[in-house]
Amino acid sequence: MKITRDDIIHVANLARLEMDEDSIQKFAVQIDDILRYVETLSNVNTDGVQPTSHAIFLTNAFRNDEEKQDFGRDALLENAPEKENGNFVVPKVVG
Template sequence: MNITRDDIIHVADLARLDMDEESIQKFTVQIDDILKYIETLNNLDTEGVLPTSHAIVLTNAFRDDVIVQNIKRDALLENAPEDENGSFMVPKVVG
């Protein structure tokens, strides 16, 4: 697939970009080179290569759940400027 000057202008218009002639020429060459490289990659033999979602092996760093003693509600509310029915009272922030 070849990228033309008109393709670059069309995409720039869709993105509402104002591009000068030098930028249009520059992006036409660069994007065309990128697509040629992708075409080269498409021709590689990938038989037997497993699909991956990352270039490196990642593992999740999960930890075991540990039951701990909860802090009593009354102790939490001791330093609250205002509380009502066991909940923090805060100023209204939306109109």
């Protein structure tokens, strides 16, 4: 197995997902298949090959540090599941 049941639980936790036992079992099999297939990459010699993270030649895109385009606080809060006095509201964070 490339990926175990415990790996799935660990990674799901990192990604803030919770899963029932059935999904864990199913994902372990499916993701194991996918990762085995991905293993074919080990056949490729990549010694000294630079990795690519961006396919088009572009260096930093700078702009002047100026204030611009403001949707306004109300517009941005419009979709919030819970808000109060111009702020997002979240459940209790500490103790």
